[in-house]
Amino acid sequence: MRKLRLLALSFLIVLLMVAAGCSNTNSNTNSGTAGEELKEKDWSDITELADGSKVRIFMWGGDEGINRYMDEWVAPNLKESHNIELERVPMDTNEILQKLSTEKRANKEEGTIDIIWINGENFKNAKEFELLYGPFSEKLPNYQNYVDTESLDVQYDFGIEVEGLEAPWGKVQFVFQYDEEKIQTPPANFEELKNWIKGNPGKFTYPEANDFTGNAFLRHVLYDVVGGPEKLLENGYNEEVLAEHEDALWSYLREIQPSLWRNGETYPATLTDLDRLYSQGELWMTMGYNEARAESLIKDGVFPESTKSFVLDSGSIGNTHFLAIPFNSPNKAGAMVAIDFLMSLDAQLAKYESTYWGENMALDPTKLPEDAQEKLADMDRGASVLPPKKLSESLLPEVDAEYVNWLKEHWVNEVVQKQ
Numbered sequence: 001m002r003k004l005r006l007l008a009l010s011f012l013i014v015l016l017m018v019a020a021g022c023s024n025t026n027s028n029t030n031s032g033t034a035g036e037e038l039k040e041k042d043w044s045d046i047t048e049l050a051d052g053s054k055v056r057i058f059m060w061g062g063d064e065g066i067n068r069y070m071d072e073w074v075a076p077n078l079k080e081s082h083n084i085e086l087e088r089v090p091m092d093t094n095e096i097l098q099k100l101s102t103e104k105r106a107n108k109e110e111g112t113i114d115i116i117w118i119n120g121e122n123f124k125n126a127k128e129f130e131l132l133y134g135p136f137s138e139k140l141p142n143y144q145n146y147v148d149t150e151s152l153d154v155q156y157d158f159g160i161e162v163e164g165l166e167a168p169w170g171k172v173q174f175v176f177q178y179d180e181e182k183i184q185t186p187p188a189n190f191e192e193l194k195n196w197i198k199g200n201p202g203k204f205t206y207p208e209a210n211d212f213t214g215n216a217f218l219r220h221v222l223y224d225v226v227g228g229p230e231k232l233l234e235n236g237y238n239e240e241v242l243a244e245h246e247d248a249l250w251s252y253l254r255e256i257q258p259s260l261w262r263n264g265e266t267y268p269a270t271l272t273d274l275d276r277l278y279s280q281g282e283l284w285m286t287m288g289y290n291e292a293r294a295e296s297l298i299k300d301g302v303f304p305e306s307t308k309s310f311v312l313d314s315g316s317i318g319n320t321h322f323l324a325i326p327f328n329s330p331n332k333a334g335a336m337v338a339i340d341f342l343m344s345l346d347a348q349l350a351k352y353e354s355t356y357w358g359e360n361m362a363l364d365p366t367k368l369p370e371d372a373q374e375k376l377a378d379m380d381r382g383a384s385v386l387p388p389k390k391l392s393e394s395l396l397p398e399v400d401a402e403y404v405n406w407l408k409e410h411w412v413n414e415v416v417q418k419q
Contacts, residue, residue: 035133035332043141047082049333054085056331057323057338059117061090062272065296069356078341084334089113093122100131100326111328114335118166119321120158120212121401126324127165133325135164136336142343143167148364152397153320159236159400166322167339168362170351172289173391174216174316175309177384182284186310190224193312194252197259203284205261205268205277209411213271213288216317218253218407219399224314225249229396237402250414257415267416279303289319291391292358295382299354307384315396320362345372354382 038046061067067088075086096116103111118126126132137143147154147168154168155161178186182203187193197204207214223229225248231241257264261283268274271288278286279302297303323342325335341347345368348361358381365376 035329038332038336039136039139043139046139046333047337050331050337051083053331053334054087055114055334055338056087056089056112057115057117058089058091058096058113059115060092061088062270063293063357064300065293065356065358069351073350073356074342074347077347078338082337082341084338084341086338093118097122097126097131100126100328101129103328104129104131109328110330111326112330113326114329114331115338116324116326117169117321118324119319120398121404123157123162123166123322123324124160124401127160127163131327132165133327133329133332133335134166136325136332137162137164137167139336140167140340140343142340142345142363146343146345146363146367148367151364153318157320157322158398158404159402162322166324167343168320169323169339169342170348170357170362171318171320171360173291173311173318173360173395174220174287174289175291175311175386176285176287177278177294177303177307177309178285179278179304179306180308181304181306186285186308187312189313190221190252194256197256200284201259202261202263202282204256204259205264205274205283206287207268207271207274209408211268211270213274214267215404215407216289216319217287218249218411219317219403220312220314221252222249222403222407223317223396225252228314229399232399232403233397237400237406242403242406246410246414250418253411253415254418275302290357290359292354292360292381292385294384295354295358296356298382298384309384309386311386311390311394315394316391317398318395319398345369349375349379352376352379352381354385358382358385 038049057070059070067090070086070088075088078084078086093116096113100111100113143149149155153171157166176186187196206217209215209218222245223232226232226241226245232238261277268277274283274286275297277283279297291309294303294307294309298305298307323339325332325339329335343362345363348363349372351357351359352361361376365373368376
């Protein structure tokens, strides 16, 4: 009898060990060295590991349309298709990288972030300090099937080689938004913009240089005074080019400053602040990456219905943004499956519609199935969105991220403090 009890107890222990093993497989334990093993696994094994797990995506939360897309469309559809629970955590990218840097220094092998929304100088810093897991993008079926992997805007992020450490999520293009009831003919170039600002004092401004959108506005002015992005692209970051043209850049910005909102004595800290001033009627223009972002704001009653968009004749900067996995993600398999889902045809088409977000796809339209191409061509993005041909003809590339940092470092001294 005693032998039978020992045998039953041993059998129970084995069952518990097996159950614990299965539980670990489906929970968030594929971090550290286990993450390295993922690179050797088949996609079917990775999706099996991700089944039933939770993925935390840390991302900028300043756009309600984007937030609703993640909460109302992505989260429930990811749960239904892959049995993955998605938690969106709003946080600025700089704070995310500071958190990861602290964890890196502390040798914390298991953190709390599975996916981060990242690009530009933040990617450069994250890559330099080895804060990212990868390479992983080549493992994703939707990346292999639908992305133009040879295009420079996928291979490089602000001049930094991606090398599979991040996967493209979307493409946006910088446009100005304006109220056509107050502005019948928007400016066509920077000279006309300067004259319009002087003729309509207090009705225009731009966010600070540290803000993503504000810095993009400054880069457009830099492109213009240099004569186009070619000189900035030829040799990467080039201080000789800056030395040759910086007087013209600062002169333009100083000349418009007295006619800006509040006489240029203060600037909006963020795009959200700029949008609020526009929505309140204090400003007659706002701006931003994403050629279709005004549509959801119009539908929500934030922007006036008479909002339209325009680009200057000198062009508008396009930007590809990416998703990455931190080095210490506790659920790298779940992160890979979630990122692949976010790059899926259905998710990208839902993001393309102006209902939530309205930005352009990360996928190459020519690689999509014929029915998807027809659906894309027939999609009405709204009256405030410029025609695809106009946007395509105006597209300008991003340049080395060091130019972003240079503008951040010098704008306050050269413009704000010289008033």
